[in-house]
Amino acid sequence: MEEAETTHHDDNRHAEKMAKKKAAREKIMATKTDEKGLVVVHTGKGKGKSSAAFGMIFRHIAHGKRCAVVQFIKGAMSTGERDLIVRHFADLCEFHTMGEGFTWETQDRARDVATAHAAWEKAKDLIRDERNSMVLLDEINIALRYDYLDVNEVITFLKDEKPHMTHVVLTGRNAKEELIEIADLATEMELLKHPFRSGIKAQAGVEY
Amino acid sequence: MEEAETTHHDDNRHAEKMAKKKAAREKIMATKTDEKGLVVVHTGKGKGKSSAAFGMIFRHIAHGKRCAVVQFIKGAMSTGERDLIVRHFADLCEFHTMGEGFTWETQDRARDVATAHAAWEKAKDLIRDERNSMVLLDEINIALRYDYLDVNEVITFLKDEKPHMTHVVLTGRNAKEELIEIADLATEMELLKHPFRSGIKAQAGVEY
Structure with missing residues (x-):
């Protein structure tokens, strides 16, 4: 009782x-x-930076809104989400894989710089196209970190030329401070524990 | 020169x-x-905990692997990813929305406890079913935090009854220390900047 x-x-x-x-x-x-297009940054050493960005892309697709992805570093991202989009939702989401692998894979700075610039030109076209409600610049932070791309050029474009209602999502570790400064939404994914430490390899459906 | x-x-x-x-x-x-089924925890106050988990679900779907989602708190998660899965991939991914809203919405502890237990029973069935390669327990950390569910019961089950190759992903802020302790992969999403602070409301394709 x-x-x-x-x-x-x-x-x-x-x-x-x-x-x-x-x-x-x-x-x-x-x-x-208020409503407005956001500048969103996902950074940090933890998992989920690209996946969380793809979550927003999938929400756009679920709402029938147009979006686009530019992948600055090939192989940085899991191919799972890309395959799913290309196979099922190509009418709503344009996908451009511009990079040629992690910079320690290519080992050719001049080529990496050229690739980063080509990816950025494509990104600008997609952002300027107001039919796109969201543009994801996947792993652009790596290109910015190694100064393949000038962060000030990117910031100036986002401030001056991004259409008011367009969301732009920028991912990758080591995001530049100046970029976080102008972001509306910024998240740091922090690594607490990682299975590689216990000798577990990358597995299908988890890492890729 | x-x-x-x-x-x-x-x-x-x-x-x-x-x-x-x-x-x-x-x-x-x-x-x-090594390969093994991982216990994955996404926690922290930042964005992307559920989205990054859904990223792994989408990778499973892209690889043609079976998976399942139990949503412990209805409305906690964006409906975008759920709608997409239910509409396009119901054959590969079972979806159960068990919760009835945030606990501050229902304001009825006894009902919340009963709902959490029903969700956990469903979760156990899905994890025991070895056809599922991954089971996502979305927002279970909220049920654990308010002691609607006993964290020791969950940990004991994951240790003793989870099939070796099955991945289980647990999301939600305020993950219990004991849970992080037994996780193979744990990530804290930390909030650096949030648009609500500038008076921007939740927007379709971003928050839901």
Whole structure:
């Protein structure tokens, strides 16, 4: 009996606490009224930078909105999501794989610089095209980090030429501070634990 | 002429550095030979916990592997990915939405506890079914955090009953320490910047 009363008391306190939380949340949300295209950055050493960006691409597809992906570094990303998009949703999402592998794979700086510039030209065209609601620049941070591309050029373009309602998502570790500075939404994926440390290899459906 | 030589010199140094990086990476990767089903945790206050998990679900689908999703808290997740899966890939991915909204929406602890337990029973069935290569327990961390579900029960099941090759992904902020302890792969999504702070509301294709 006593236990039942305590539980009942706890449930009431819980309900009260949750009612407050709900009211507070609704009050905050009511102040959020603007819409605009966001500059989104996913960085950090953890997993999920590209996957979380692809999540947004898939949401766009689910809503029937047009989007596009430019992959700055080939092989950096899992091919799973790309295959799925190319096979099923090519009418809603354009896909351009411009890079030629991680920079330590190609070992040719001049070629990497040329590739990064070609990818950036394609990215600009896609962002300027207002039919696209979102453009994902996958692993562009790697090209920016090695100065294959000038971060100021990218920032100036995003500020001055990006259509107001277009979302641009930029992924890759070591995002430049200047880029995070101008982002509307920035997330750092931090690695807490990794299976490679226990000798587990990359597996289909997880890493690729 | 001098500039060209400097560039050439820089390019050589870059190639040398990258060759070392490539060799080091290949040496490390050669030691990673095991395969096993992983316990994966996505936590933190940042964006992308569920999206990155859905990325792995989409990779499974792209590889033609069976998987399943149990959604512990309805409305916590974007409906975009769910809609896409239910509409296009129902043959490869079972989807169960068990929760009834954030706990501050329902304001009924007893009902939340019952719902969490029903979701967990479904989750166990799906994990035991070895046809599933991956099972995503979306937002289970919220149910664990409020002790709707006992974390020790979940950990014991993952250790003793999860089939060796099955991947289980657990998402939601405030993951319990004990859960991170037993995870093979754990990532914390940290919020660096959020558009709500500038009065921007949730937008289709981004948040949902």
